[in-house]
Amino acid sequence: MSRILITSALPYINGVKHLGNLAGSMLPADVYARAMRLLGHDVLYICATDEHGTPAELAAQDADVDVAAYCDQMHEAQKSAGEDFKLSYDYFGRSSAPSNHALTQDFAAKLEEAGLIEERVSKQIYSNADQRYLPDRYVEGTCPNCDFEGARGDQCDNCGKLLDPIDLIDPYSAVSGSKDVEVRETRHLYLRQSVMADDLRKWVEGHKADWPPLATSIALKWLDEGLRDRAITRDLKWGIPVLRDGFEGKVFYVWFDAPIAYIAATQDWASETGGDWESWWRTDKGADDVQYVQFMGKDNVAFHTLSFPTTIIGTNNQGGDQYKLVDNLKAFNWVTWYGGKFSTSQKRGVFMDQAIDIAPSDYWRWHLMANAPEGSDAAFTWEEFQNSVNSDLANVLGNFVNRITKYTVGKFDGVVPSGGEAGEHEAWIEQELSERLPALIAHYEAREFRKAAEQTRAIWAAGNEYLTRSAPWTHYKTDVDQAAVGVRAGLNLVALFGIIAQPLIPDVAAKILDAVSVPEGNRSWNFGNAADLLNALPHGLAITPPELLFTKIEDDQVTEWTQRFGGETA
């Protein structure tokens, strides 16, 4: 048994997340957590809402509520959306929690002692109308390079040139449109990542073999270009206050405090449950044997491989508190939406709350993981979704469970029959299982979710092939014992199929396991030899065919959804 700490990238607070966010971090982390628990590991899965930064303040302003109240609301909404999708967090915290304030300030103090923080003055656009400093992308104006009038402060969309907002001609606020803006000097703290570059490179290069290329290549590219120091404070009201003379009214940058919230949320988990957070995070307090796995989208990689590790390594180098660095990092590409991107701000695509109104969470979980954006971006289409549900879930799994349980009721009094002896057909399925089950486990351990889903489906399909081979309905006419062997094996396959389905489709898996009365304690992944798996249910055990497991998605539903959501493609 291992101890496995799992975090998924923190969902940002500015709205319920779309399917792309779900598929790229929270859901795979959950599936992994469930699989590892089934394998008997001690798992702690931590997530939280990421609540600071300019977009949160602006979203609150749009909603015409106080930012703290807005975050309260949205935190509850996201927590509830997570519950709807059966995300099995051990704790779902908040980056705005008091624990994170204290811990972030503590890290900052230690980095200061380590000489890794310094003050610098920079020029920033201030909007008098909005009464706020404007991040680069919230300033627009005329491009000094090509005279394009709608250039953003960071980059001109017309000529592609990287810009500094103070160079824009006739700058205006993208928030209010006001031209009443001015350049002000403002003082900020910088994290001296540059002095950590060698440590970081050594660490990243040590993970070339076990991290996805997506992760190491992004990190090394930044290092190759020369890691620059990064401002870790902002001129905002909402956030974690910087405890320093002259920094009144300033807060830490959201990307500085958000990853620290992984730890702070674990502290909150500990205070709620009586757990010991230090044994998970502090290598000087027993966390040495913990395997820490992070899940994130590709846009998050730099922060998780460079900035946050700078915080951790810099703090550890002080020789005091020792914190864990990530061991395994799983980065995902995007789920794309009819050729474009999902977008929270532009409300394009399908969002978690809408998705759950359309179809049960298991349908989404299955489809998104069977088509996870692992190797490259993955296209979402309604037709593929329909296909996944109808073909994989309803026809292959649902029909299997239904056909054998109904037959048992019809011909064997609804109980697991005795009689007969295993023969060549049973030997065939045993061979299949003895190859496929270890492969399935290996895919989960390697966090290869497409392959895990594919193998799961292949095992279900093998069950259908087994029934075709053993054909108990044919033997029943001449040799009831022979038929009993097939029915018994079939019912045990039902139980097994439910057991292996649990990480991906927990709700239906539970229904299946209830139908064949598998006790809660017998649902973990201790697969013995395949012959025993086919004879695990007690003879005489009463089984109950489940209610319809999956409702097929009809063509007219696909048409309706395409019209309802597809119109926003643009």
Place this chain on the structure above:
RNA sequence: GGGUCUGUAGCUCAAUUGGUUAGAGCCGACGGUUCAUACCCGUCUGGUUGGGGGUUCGAGUCCCUCCGGACCUACCA
């Protein structure tokens, strides 16, 4: 502009990291079965691996170039 990734069957994706004849699922065609939500099982069709050039005994894989897509490019997160 720079960097990284990517382009394989009608669709969604594989291919033990340079090694036999490029494989699965879906879709389609045909056959079988009748326990089942008309589902399942089997067979078959389908490819100049984006274009062009190169290295090599051998290239989907490595190099060059062109074309398309995505992401990052440090104050959006």
